[in-house]
Amino acid sequence: xxxxxxxxxxxxxxxxxxxxxxxxxxxxxxxxxxxxxxxxxxxxxxxxxxxxxxxxxxxxxxxxxxxxxxxxxxxxxxxxxxxxxxxxxxxxxxxxxxxxxxxxxxxxxxxxxxxxxxxxxxxxxxxxxxxxxxxxxxxxxxxxxxxxxxxxxxxxxxxxxxxxxxxxxxxxxxxxxxxxxxxxxxxxxxxxxxxxxxxxxxxxxxxxxxxxxxxxxxxxxxxxxxxxxxxxxxxxxxxxxxxxxxxxxxx
Numbered sequence: 001x002x003x004x005x006x007x008x009x010x011x012x013x014x015x016x017x018x019x020x021x022x023x024x025x026x027x028x029x030x031x032x033x034x035x036x037x038x039x040x041x042x043x044x045x046x047x048x049x050x051x052x053x054x055x056x057x058x059x060x061x062x063x064x065x066x067x068x069x070x071x072x073x074x075x076x077x078x079x080x081x082x083x084x085x086x087x088x089x090x091x092x093x094x095x096x097x098x099x100x101x102x103x104x105x106x107x108x109x110x111x112x113x114x115x116x117x118x119x120x121x122x123x124x125x126x127x128x129x130x131x132x133x134x135x136x137x138x139x140x141x142x143x144x145x146x147x148x149x150x151x152x153x154x155x156x157x158x159x160x161x162x163x164x165x166x167x168x169x170x171x172x173x174x175x176x177x178x179x180x181x182x183x184x185x186x187x188x189x190x191x192x193x194x195x196x197x198x199x200x201x202x203x204x205x206x207x208x209x210x211x212x213x214x215x216x217x218x219x220x221x222x223x224x225x226x227x228x229x230x231x232x233x234x235x236x237x238x239x240x241x242x243x244x245x246x247x248x249x250x251x
Contacts, residue, residue, distance in 0.1 A: 145170040206241050
């Protein structure tokens with residue numbers, strides 16, 4: 001979890017140390033931050049939260065619990081992954097799904113990460129945040145959907161088509177905020193947005209919603225790993241997200 005998050009830190013929004021993760025957050029119109037620390041020698045996490053009011057506390061705690069996948073039964077999951085053919089000696093024990101704050105952020109990460117390295121993608125995300133993110137004191141926040149939708153994104157050195165996809169996702173998210181139709185809130189509807197395919201939707205579900213059974217069958221890394229290791233990935237159900245992450249960790 002620590003190494004995965006550390007490699008994907010958005011500068012100014014997140015910070016990862018050996019035993020601590022912190023992030024600024026926006027929930028509706030409120031801005032704040034949280035810090036999660038692993039207490040050495042103890043089996044729990046210490047959580048500190050800064051908020052302008054306490055009304056959203058339960059929602060934020062629930063989301064942090066999801067982001068760190070605290071309810072995962074890692075022993076049961078690992079047993080299932082061994083049955084599907086994952087070599088036990090290469091397995092990361094205790095692996096959990098590293099979540100992100102919401103599906104919109106996960107979608108932005110996925111779009112900017114298409115066909116490039118993680119390092120390059122995070123540099124783009126950090127640049128996007130630096131240019132469009134709001135500030136409050138010394139705190140920087142991930143850009144709002146409105147900020148992205150209303151910007152031509154000229155500062156990003158990516159194909160124009162990808163900029164357009166990012167702006168279309170942001171506009172879709174803005175429309176959701178004004179809509180009472182819960183069906184439109186499904187991430188699957190993103191497939192109607194030009195430039196978004198199944199991989200992007202699956203990634204947003206896995207990290208933005210922490211869905212446990214996402215299989216990124218078009219992912220290039222997974223294809224390379226499956227060419228080397230005989231795995232019956234259908235037998236990993238309902239834990240294929242964990243199989244995905246295990247295979248990623250073997251690169």
